[in-house]
Each structure stands twice: as structure tokens, then as C-alpha cells.
Amino acid sequence: MYTFSNKLKMASIILMIVGILGIGYGFISSPSTVEEAKAMVAADAHHGGASHGEESHEAVATHHSETKEAGHHEDAHGAHAEADAHAEHDAHTLSKLQNRPWAAFFIAGFFFFMISVGALVFYAIQHVAQVGWSPVLFRVMEAISAYLFPGAIILYVFFVLTSAFHLNHLYIWMDPTIMAHDEILQLKSGYLNIPFFLIRAFVFLTGWALYRHFAVKNSYAQDEANDNTYYKKNFKLSVFFLLFFFVTESLMAWDWFMSLEPHWYSTLFAWYVFASMFVSAITVIAMLTMYLKSKGLLEYVNDSHLHDLAKFMFGLSIFWTYLWFGQFMLIWYANIPEEVGYFITRIEHYNFVFFGMLLFNFVFPFLVLMNSDFKRVNWFVMMAGVSILIGHYMDIFQIVMPSTVGELWSFGIPEVGSILFFLGLFIFVVFGALARTKSFVPKRNPFIEESKHFHY
Numbered sequence: 001m002y003t004f005s006n007k008l009k010m011a012s013i014i015l016m017i018v019g020i021l022g023i024g025y026g027f028i029s030s031p032s033t034v035e036e037a038k039a040m041v042a043a044d045a046h047h048g049g050a051s052h053g054e055e056s057h058e059a060v061a062t063h064h065s066e067t068k069e070a071g072h073h074e075d076a077h078g079a080h081a082e083a084d085a086h087a088e089h090d091a092h093t094l095s096k097l098q099n100r101p102w103a104a105f106f107i108a109g110f111f112f113f114m115i116s117v118g119a120l121v122f123y124a125i126q127h128v129a130q131v132g133w134s135p136v137l138f139r140v141m142e143a144i145s146a147y148l149f150p151g152a153i154i155l156y157v158f159f160v161l162t163s164a165f166h167l168n169h170l171y172i173w174m175d176p177t178i179m180a181h182d183e184i185l186q187l188k189s190g191y192l193n194i195p196f197f198l199i200r201a202f203v204f205l206t207g208w209a210l211y212r213h214f215a216v217k218n219s220y221a222q223d224e225a226n227d228n229t230y231y232k233k234n235f236k237l238s239v240f241f242l243l244f245f246f247v248t249e250s251l252m253a254w255d256w257f258m259s260l261e262p263h264w265y266s267t268l269f270a271w272y273v274f275a276s277m278f279v280s281a282i283t284v285i286a287m288l289t290m291y292l293k294s295k296g297l298l299e300y301v302n303d304s305h306l307h308d309l310a311k312f313m314f315g316l317s318i319f320w321t322y323l324w325f326g327q328f329m330l331i332w333y334a335n336i337p338e339e340v341g342y343f344i345t346r347i348e349h350y351n352f353v354f355f356g357m358l359l360f361n362f363v364f365p366f367l368v369l370m371n372s373d374f375k376r377v378n379w380f381v382m383m384a385g386v387s388i389l390i391g392h393y394m395d396i397f398q399i400v401m402p403s404t405v406g407e408l409w410s411f412g413i414p415e416v417g418s419i420l421f422f423l424g425l426f427i428f429v430v431f432g433a434l435a436r437t438k439s440f441v442p443k444r445n446p447f448i449e450e451s452k453h454f455h456y
Contacts, residue, residue, distance in 0.1 A: 002297055004435035008427065015424025022417015026101030029413075037094040041408065095169040099404045101414045102168040106158060107396050108418035110256070111280075112426045113151035114396075118281025119144040120212050121245060127215075127238040132450035133308055136300045139440045140289055142216050144281070146433035147426050149212075152205040159201055163194040170404045173262045184263055192259060200255060204248035211241040223443045231446055249274055260403035264342045268327045273399075275323050279316035280392045282309060283385045288430070290378050298440055300452040303376040310375035313365060313384060321362040346398055349407040353398045360391025393419075 031037040123141040126134045161167045163174055172178050173192045179185050185192065215234055222230035250270035258269050266272075286309040292298050331339045346354040364387040374380040401409045442448055 002434045004431045008431060012424040012427040015420045019417045019421025019424060022413045023105060023421060026104060026414025030098050030101055031094060034090045034094050037097050038090060040097060041093060096405050096408050099168055099170055102170055103400050103404045104414040104418045107400050108422045109155055111393050111396050112422045113155060114277040115281050115284050116145050116147035116151055117208060118277040119285055120148060122281055124238040124241050127234050128242060132447040133454045135442050135445045135448050135451040137289060138442050139437050140285055143430050143433040144284055145212050147429045148209055150429055152209055156201060156205055163197055171259060192262060197255060200251055204252055207244055219442060225444055228446055257399050261342060266327050268323055272323045272327055275320040276392045276395050279320055280389060282312045283388045285309060286381055287385045304455050307375045310369055310381050314369040317362055317365040345402045350398050350402055353394050357391045357394040360387045
């Protein structure tokens with residue numbers, strides 16, 4: 001039985017407290033007036049922008065000229081039109097700077113949430129495929145998926161505050177003024193509207209949470225059963241869950257991320273988000289398995305189990321890279337204005353993040369895990385795992401930040417604070433679930449003996 005040590009528990013609480021302070025600082029330090037926003041941009045440009053101040057300054061000037069040309073071409077010579085252009089640009093700058101703490105919170109919140117959901121999907125796949133190697137890892141998957149409940153609640157409250165109370169400007173289609181002057185958004189209003197957005201989020205978050213509740217309940221009930229009734233229930237339940245998930249995951253990717261830029265679309269996007277979710281989850285399963293094994297638990301887990309997890313990490317890193325390349329190169333080569341603008345922003349203002357994540361998500365894991373023997377070495381797998389998790393945080397970062405903060409982004413206290421808070425919460429929930437686990441071996445699982453003696 002695992003004991004959630006006081007040191008680890010205290011560390012998770014400290015992480016949450018420090019994280020809350022960082023998140024609070026992000027909101028307090030964000031500008032509340034146009035004058036404050038202009039001063040922040042000017043100061044960033046004056047100091048060279050800790051990361052990209054000059055780019056931000058140029059982008060502001062470019063945006064200003066484009067706004068005057070496109071938005072006021074009928075009255076280009078009027079002083080009022082020029083004043084309106086300045087005011088519109090300044091308001092846009094203010095909204096982007098105000099978006100930053102919200103975006104940082106959303107990125108970190110979704111990153112840890114997607115790990116729990118990905119672990120749940122992997123768990124369901126094991127039941128449907130009736131595999132023999134993985135039952136000794138079921139309790140690890142169940143513990144990681146325990147974060148789904150608090151993670152879902154936090155994200156749903158976030159979306160209620162975003163949509164129903166209009167506390168930020170992350171989703172431009174939620175602004176009635178923009179919607180009234182945008183014919184394309186008006187055509188999409190049957191889908192992109194606030195009540196339907198919240199209803200969809202509630203449906204798929206509730207569906208995922210209910211599956212987790214009943215699947216874990218059946219798993220423990222199977223330990224005390226005299227036949228395979230509960231195992232068969234989980235098989236059927238997992239089949240329907242996977243059908244439900246792959247539909248609702250697409251809706252989630254479109255709603256939460258692609259609608260941040262509602263004029264842009266990609267038919268690969270839902271798969272792209274899923275690949276990031278899936279490889280991150282399996283990475284955490286492998287890392288947590290190694291940690292528990294080092295504590296003398298998971299006695300039946302051996303190098304072959306670790307080898308299989310590392311193979312998934314290796315293969316799914318390549319799969320993610322394939323989707324990244326397929327989405328990027330086809331759009332870039334076709335050079336259709338409605339599509340390519342999405343990547344122009346990321347290449348011009350997020351160059352390091354956009355291309356740098358390839359090193360973390362593909363190059364390093366590929367080189368480390370390519371050798372079959374290395375997949376059985378804990379510290380090799382751990383290094384690859386750290387790289388993958390950093391890379392996929394960068395992936396979510398480059399999906400959200402360019403669409404909400406644009407060229408005025410930076411990485412600082414709000415982003416670090418959000419990571420620390422959700423990391424602390426994730427540790428507290430997952431290790432708390434492990435501490436409540438009476439046995440790490442699903443005793444009556446039909447494939448448990450095969451899993452115990454899994455070698456190749």
C-alpha cells in the first residue's frame with residue numbers, strides 16, 4: 001500500500017500556494033486602462049522586450065496601418081477616422097494584454113487535464129483490446145485519471161467566466177460587436193454561440209467523468225467477484241466510451257482551441273490535439289510507474305512493461321510529428337490566405353516555441369528511445385519523458401497564446417504560477433488516489449496472470 005508522505009503532500013500544497021500567488025500577480029499586473037497598456041508596450045519596446053519587444057513594436061505599427069487601411073478606407077482623409085483607428089488599435093492592445101493571465105491559466109489547466117483524460121482513454125483501450133500485458137498498470141492509470149474530476153470542474157468554471165460573464169476576450173466570437181460586423185461569424189453562429197458552447201462542454205466533461213467513475217468502480221468490484229461479470233461490464237462500457245470520446249474530443253478541440261481563431265480551420269486539428277494528449281498521458285504513466293517501482297511497489301511490473309510503455313512514447317511522438325508536418329506543410333504549401341495566416345503569426349512571433357518544440361517532442365525522444373535496449377533503462381525513459389512533457393506544454397502554449405495575446409506575449413510569472421498551481425493540484429490528487437488504493441494488483445482480472453508473467 002502506498003503512503004502519501006507528508007513531505008510530498010506539503011510540497012504539493014506549497015506549489016499550489018506559490019502558484020496562486022503567481023496567478024494573482026498576473027491578474028493584478030495586467031493593465032486596466034488603455035494608457036497603462038500603451039505604457040507597458042512602450043516600456044517593452046524601450047528595453048528591447050525581454051524576448052521580442054522590437055517585434056511587438058513593429059507588429060503594433062503594422063496592425064495600426066492595416067486597421068486604418070481596411071477599417072476606414074471610406075474616410076481615409078478624415079481626422080476622425082484616424083482618431084478612431086488609434087482608439088481601435090489601443091483597445092485591441094489592451095484586450096490582448098488583459099488576455100495573458102487568462103491564457104496562461106487555460107494553457108496549464110488544460111495541459112494537466114489532458115494528461116488525465118489521455119490516461120483514461122488508454123485505460124479504456126486496454127479493456128476493449130483485452131490485452132494481457134497491462135492489467136498490473138491499471139491502478140496507476142486509474143490514479144492519474146482521478147485528476148479528471150477537479151480538472152473538469154476548474155475548466156468548466158473557467159469557460160463560464162469567459163463566456164457567460166465576459167471576463168476576458170479569448171474568444172472573439174463571444175463579442176456581440178464583432179459578431180454583428182463579421183459575416184463569416186454570423187454564418188457560424190448556429191454553432192458558435194455561448195449557450196451551445198457551454199452545453200457541449202458540460203456534456204462531454206460529464207460523459208468522461210461518468211465513465212471514469214463507473215469503470216473504476218467496476219474494476220474494484222471485480223476484485224471481490226466470483227466471476228467476470230464486472231470485467232464484461234467494463235468491456236461494454238469502454239466500447240461506448242471510446243465511441244463517445246472520439247466524437248466529443250473533436251468537439252472539444254474545435255470549441256476550446258480552433259474557435260480561438262474562428263476564421264481558421266484544419267481537418268487534422270482534432271487528431272493533432274489528441275496525439276499531444278495521448279503521448280503526454282502515456283509518458284506520465286511510465287514516469288509514475290518507475291517512481292512507484294523505485295518505492296518497492298508494483299512488484300509484478302518488469303522491464304518488459306516499461307519497454308512497452310516506452311514503445312508507445314516513441315511511436316506516438318512520431319505520430320504527433322507526422323500530424324504536425326501534415327497540417328503545417330500542406331497549409332503552407334497551398335498558401336491559401338484564410339489558412340496560412342495561422343502559421344504566419346507563429347513563425348514571426350513564436351519562432352522558438354513553434355519550431356523548438358520539435359526538438360522536445362520528436363528529435364530528443366526519437367534519438368533516446370530509438371534503441372530497443374534504452375527503452376528498458378529507467379533514466380533514459382525518464383529523460384525522454386521530461387522532454388516530451390516540456391514539448392507538449394510548448395505545443396498547447398503555441399496553440400493558445402498567438403490566438404489570444406498575439407505578438408505581445410512573454411513567459412513569466414503568470415505562466416510559471418499557473419504551471420506550479422496545477423502541478424501541485426495534480427500531485428495532490430493523483431498521489432492521494434494512490435494512497436487510497438488498497439491493492440495495486442487487480443486480483444480477479446482475467447488477464448492478471450498473463451500480465452504478471454509478461455516477458456519477451
